[in-house]
Amino acid sequence: MARRAPWLAGLVAVQLLLIVAVRGRFVVEKSSVRVLAPEHIRGHHDAAIGNFGVPDYGGTLTGVVIYPDKKSTGCVEFDTKFKAKSRRPVILLLDRGECFFALKAWNAQRAGAAAVLIADNVDEQLLTMDSPEASPGTEYIDKINIPSALVNRAFGESLKKMAQKVAAGDASGGEEVIVKLDWRESMPHPDERVEYELWTNSNDECGARCDEQMEFVRGFRGHAQLLERGGYARFTPHYITWYCPEAFRLTQQCKSQCINHGRYCAPDPEQDFGRGYDGKDVVVENLRQLCVHRVANESGHPWTWWDYVMDYKIRCSMKEKKYTKTCAEDVVNALGLDLKKVLECMGDPEADAENAVLSKEQQDQIGSGSRGDVTILPTLVINNVQYRGKLERTAVLKAMCAGFKEGTEPRVCLSPDMETNQCLHRNGGCWRDEATNVTACRDTFRGRVCECPSVNGVRYEGDGYTDCQAVGPGRCALNHGGCWSETRGQQTFSACSEHALTGCRCPPGFHGDGHKCEDLDECREKLACTCPDCHCKNTWGNYECKCKGNQLYIRGEDVCIANSMSKLGWLITLVAVACVAGVGIAGYVFYKYRLRSYMDSEIMSIMSQYMPLDSQNNENQPLRQHDSEALR
Structure with missing residues (x-):
């Protein structure tokens, strides 16, 4: 049984997936491609955003289209770096087919491209280019940092022809093919608050996908809590569940993977029914995390969900065999949440009845409006549009910031990270x-x-x-x-x-x-030093003016005056100085001997009227009795 278990688990998972896919609704998220030159092919075209790399949500990129004459599918590494004559960024145009879309983008990035356009090879509606499942040889997926998009066959062919003419020198005037990639309307930005949701899973044994989403939770938690605390965003977690067909509900597969009698199911974590945890353990923990968010939201602290998920990952790992109810409840109590309310929200997983919380999750999983069905994990939805690109902290934050009405972005959107x-x-x-x-x-x-x-x-x-x-x-x-x-x-x-x-x-x-x-030059322009007896010499930023003989130059009046005095003049000056000195000395003597003695007598007369004199012997009178007693 143990050897057949992985095959059976996979069969049931496929059957459950088909039930959802039969009525699937898929929406292709698009960006705009505007051809700027040459003039005769100008126009706007749609492009489907790739689900890998980093789309420039909220921004634009103008560059030169280059179509390689060799290795045009981009499935092998290019021998040279691509550069445009005008030094604009290179947007590499590649053919569809022969390898993964993501590998084409990776090889384009290594060849110096700022973005990649992939031309479809059949006439069909645009589709979303997805990344392959993690496997040996696909490690490059997480290293892709450029945006990519799929364009239809007709538009791709016209771009190829013009790019080939430019490369061959046949284009009129040698004009490059210049296009503008525009993601400004790829993310709706209706108001001052962003609403987003993350479709995730509590299972930590699903390989690279689980590692990716937990790394995202770890890195994005601070931003998420900051945005929600400030009222800038509203976050809602979601969990994918399937239901087991009624004909299979009594089988061991459904019993081990489902709760509430086959109504809500998840794949076996190890894909082996004979060991480890079961799918129903995952469903129960998913339900608990949904209820943690509901209870935290009712208490006014919805951001506590991020702390619970991170703490549960650290303390209750499947790998350490701690993925249990007891461990989960310890985390709930440690965060100060009401455990009783969480248990009431969860209900009875063994009951043959619907669970209101999980039933709503199955309804929300079906696409509506501008959002398609959610069928893969993890999936991020921002303002009811599915996010395309790498699930990485900075890339997601940039996409969320593009969801704010321009001019209302919070401070975190203007940080150096962005x-x-x-x-x-x-x-x-x-x-x-x-x-x-x-x-x-x-x-x-x-x-x-x-x-x-x-x-x-x-x-x-x-x-x-x-x-x-x-x-x-x-x-x-x-x-x-x-x-x-x-x-x-x-x-x-x-x-x-x-x-x-x-x-x-x-x-x-x-x-x-x-x-x-x-x-x-004040001298040459006759702006200064113009008197008859003046001699002008220009200096940097100034001038020098000298007078003939023993004369002095008065700059303010621009004149020269005599610089000598007669003997009579000197005699008169000395006499005047002597007179002034004599008057000063006489005044000092008068003050010291006459005026001061007069003032002293007047002061003594005034003081005698208010103060007793020494002759009255008042200083020898004893203190009043009560005053002397107060000092004892």
Whole structure:
């Protein structure tokens, strides 16, 4: 029985999956491809987003389409790196067929492509390119970091022809094939809150898929709790279950994989009914985790679900044989949740009746609106659109941030983790001051923006693309506010004035527009030192003026005056000084001997009226009796 068990488990799992797939509803998530050049093939086209790599949700990518003349399927590694003549990013166009879609994207990434378009080889509706199941030789899947998309056959053929003409030099004017990939409308962003759900499983023995989702929970937990605490997002966990056909409900397979008499089932974790845990153990724990979220939500702390799932993974692992009810309830109690409410929510797994929580999960599993059926794990749905791409912390956060109405994104969306690094390439086409390395380019999760910055309290104003000017107090401290400045020897002149909040003006002694100033020759221009007895000599930023003979130059009046006095003049000056000194001495003597003695007598007279004199012997009178007693 043990040897046949894996085959039987697989058979039942396939049967259960077929029951869901018969009425399946699949939705292909799309991005837009806009051809910018050559002009005669301009237009908009749809492309199906690949379910691997990192789609640039909320952003765009403009690049040059290159179609390789060899290895056009991309199934083997390319010998060279692809580069565009215009230095734009390369969008590699490949043919469908012969290998996995993901392998084509991986080889394109290693060949220097920024994105990959795969042209369909049959006339059909667009489909979602999925990644293969983890197996030896598919380790590259987690390393794919570029976006990919499938385009229809007709559009792919037209791109190929134009790209081949460019490569052969036959295109008019040698014009490259330039397209713009646009993911801005791939993620709905109706309001200021994002609603998202994760379809997952408590089973930790399902290989690479389980490892991927637990790694995501571990890495994304902090972001998820921050977003929900701030009211920016609402998260709902979901768990896939199947039901066992009524004809099989009494079989050992259904009994071991299902609860509530075959109504809710999950595959055997080890795919072996003879050992380890059963599928029904997984269903019960899935139900418990759903109820943990419900109880936590009722208490106003829905983000506790992330803590429970992470703690349960660490403390109650299947691999360590701790995947038990007792361990789970210990985690519930440790997190301060009401265990009684959790048990009431779960109900009786052995009852021959429907479970309200799991029945709703089966209903939610069926697609509606813009979302298709959920058939694989893990599946992330954001604003009712299935997320496509790598289930990785930064990639998912970027997709979620694209789900906010533009301008309402929380701070976490503007963190360094979300930068697109577009500013690293030619400064993103934005303004930059080479002297101070101040730039108007700023990376965001939606792509780079060109906005004049604020640096060290100094604000810049301008269009951000070609010009930014420092304004306000302190602007001259940063490269002289972008104005002209020059130093020669110990002298420095600047066209930036601390007294002006904007603009540049050449300082006195210079002329120009403030961004370029040249020395003004006051002597040649007759602007100074023009008196008859003056001799003018120009200097950098100034001038020197000397007078003939022993004369002095008065700069303010631009005149020369005599610099000598007669003997009579000196005599008069000495007499005047002596007179002033005599008056001062006489005043001092008068104050000391007459005025001071008079004032002293007046002061003594006034004081005698209010204070007893020594002759009255008042100082010898004893203290009052009660005063002396108070001191004892």
